[in-house]
Amino acid sequence: MNTQSTTVYRASILNFQSDPYPIVDGEAVLDNSAYQFYQDGALVIEDGKVQHVGEAHDVLATLPSDVEIVEYKDHLIIPGMIDTHIHYPQVEVIASYGEQLMDWLNNYTFPAEGQFEDKAYASNIANFFLDELLKCGTTTALVFGTVHKQSVEAFFEASEQRNTRMICGKVMMDRNAPDFLCDTPDASYDDSKSLIDTWHNKGRQLYAVTPRFAITSTHEQLQKAEQLLQEYPDVYMQTHISENKDEMAFVAELFPQAKDYLDVYDQYNLLGKRSVFAHGIHLNKREHQRLHETGSSVSFCPTSNLFLGSGLLDIQELEQHQVAYSIATDVGGGTSFSMLQTLSEAYKVTQMKGNKLSPLKSLYLATLGNAKTLQLDDKIGSFKTGNEADFVVLDFNSTAIMSLKQSKCKTLAEKLFAMIILGDDRAVEATYVAGTCVHKRDGKQ
């Protein structure tokens, strides 16, 4: 083995191979073979890819004695976390006061997004945004740009500099928004097509066709989205659905011929395995069935759903209908960039629905689970040999209360749960992208 580009990271390691709570006869049942946990583990990275993971004792015995070893004692390495719904132009909208969805968009979001016509501004925010994600241990995200083509260019340029695997798309929006944020069906098609041609699969960048939601696209524009997905079958589709009751009523008014909200998108063939629908709090049974049939997924955004008073998503209902779902921050409606804090809030939402989310399931979702809904589990989300080496080093002693609590935990599940409930960006000691350290807490990089 050529050790020139090989580095071993030694710490506790958690890695999922499948869902630890698969649904068996309609019930979630723990499958302990779904994950590997190494108390004293070693993760071998070669040329930016995962070469091997295992018990440190076994792994080190197979390597030359002069191999570079980076020790993270009392830390936990997990795959880089994945966020399946976030708006990079809404960084400054975070923590804005007092509105539910429709007024939120009009009063805060749209004015903020107007600034992204200026590419220099967009680049500044894109850089800030990516650094925040990496600080929180998120290495991949499915990201909304604004209506401006240059907002997505700025984003991909910033992501390319960091070599992060990111999915982004230009918002398509031609009605029910301020003039300065509206495109046209043709312009949205042309700009999206040009961005796909330039950026999709350039390095680690991927493209998502991005009609904001049914309210802000005409029939003609939704047809253009359909055309793009037909012409580029391997790009993503991201949009919003059934987040808020007023939103739903407006959609019903705009599309009286549709069976329901999802049917609007379905009429334009926007459903499928690479289609991610954010929120989906208030879906009906037919919509659940249709999401299942088409392999589409719902993105659960707990901090946002509480902050905007949108509602409590029932993930048990999704599971019963075999609807794939992932978990996401939804910044700026969401209140934190941290997937740990997002998992903590997800636990609270599931407790309110009487269906608590376990720590193993939570961390599965934030890594391999989210990767699967993005059809990226052959590249990221786990330490499978050959995967891109995106990983996070978590600190069990990041704060005084975390440290005290961890000292009292007896089981792995307890330790992981305390990490989720008490953790924030301080729990992220380091973040690696394709084998390169891109963030060290306290700037010690």
Added chain:
Amino acid sequence: MNTQSTTVYRASILNFQSDPYPIVDGEAVLDNSAYQFYQDGALVIEDGKVQHVGEAHDVLATLPSDVEIVEYKDHLIIPGMIDTHIHYPQVEVIASYGEQLMDWLNNYTFPAEGQFEDKAYASNIANFFLDELLKCGTTTALVFGTVHKQSVEAFFEASEQRNTRMICGKVMMDRNAPDFLCDTPDASYDDSKSLIDTWHNKGRQLYAVTPRFAITSTHEQLQKAEQLLQEYPDVYMQTHISENKDEMAFVAELFPQAKDYLDVYDQYNLLGKRSVFAHGIHLNKREHQRLHETGSSVSFCPTSNLFLGSGLLDIQELEQHQVAYSIATDVGGGTSFSMLQTLSEAYKVTQMKGNKLSPLKSLYLATLGNAKTLQLDDKIGSFKTGNEADFVVLDFNSTAIMSLKQSKCKTLAEKLFAMIILGDDRAVEATYVAGTCVHKRDGKQ
């Protein structure tokens, strides 16, 4: 003026004189005269008490030129925050997985509380607990001990060392708990009486008669609680009410003759202006009326209510019935010691109930509002001349995202809201107790 013991703190300062949203004809209406905000303010502290607060320019003109001035540029000084419901022996129970109230008590809380028979252990946890509160800017709390008399002794000793104004009580509990945590009516009376005689009004310490809740006290023990309140009319009473549906059903079974849950306590004359009932999520109209008539208050614990899946308190309903309420962390059922994080979660709960909590109201509650429900507004909770000088210095630039957001805020309300939603212990630059700095972030004290 003797400047020997006079210090001026210069920063932005926010101070409430009354509720910024008093209820007028059943509606909450903003009263801008309820608070003072000084962009460039000065807080004058003399001998551990508030001497004056005002515009720096005006205040400094009245003071000798050699007066000591501590500058906190770009910071906000508010009165020390107050937490009206917290369990100090549950520090290690925080972030425990998976149960709602009754199983939570049996599986986590009771085993943890058993350890407080050992006074040395209790002292260790009391010290940790108080340091966490101070780190988060909380200078007064209404605190549960355990059933062990020595747990409260340990707590008051630790509080006395820090000179913090704390209210604590020994849990009275003589049934439906493990034997090792049960006292008897007589022992609970004797221990409580002895603690009151020793600690109530000793320095800044205050006592609260503390029957855990109706489930864990017999008729005879509740009579003892009543007797204590009759003998010591100026001590507090703290307990729990209507947190969880299973709890409520059990109470109804144990007290079939009571009209409802509150009536159990009412039969023993445990209601009154110094009585604090934690949670109160599922109260009926009669209970609201009775709380109002007796001047009793409800303590709203949003992080705990979500974490344990207990429910969403409707504060609008409390306001309509003129029931006094305060806000609290409820650690260990609560997930954070930080009142800022608690206010953030309170906002989310009120959004879910369609009745958003404003930032001014939030910070009023955490300071003067909570002080009023504890009948302590003549001592703490505001910068009234002569009040004890407990205060907190908040940092508008505590994290990168806080700093970016603050730079975009145009109004005071926006800045306060961003502080609440994005703030945690890192937002607390320093905490002062009776004029003495007891916490500096990053240990720079």
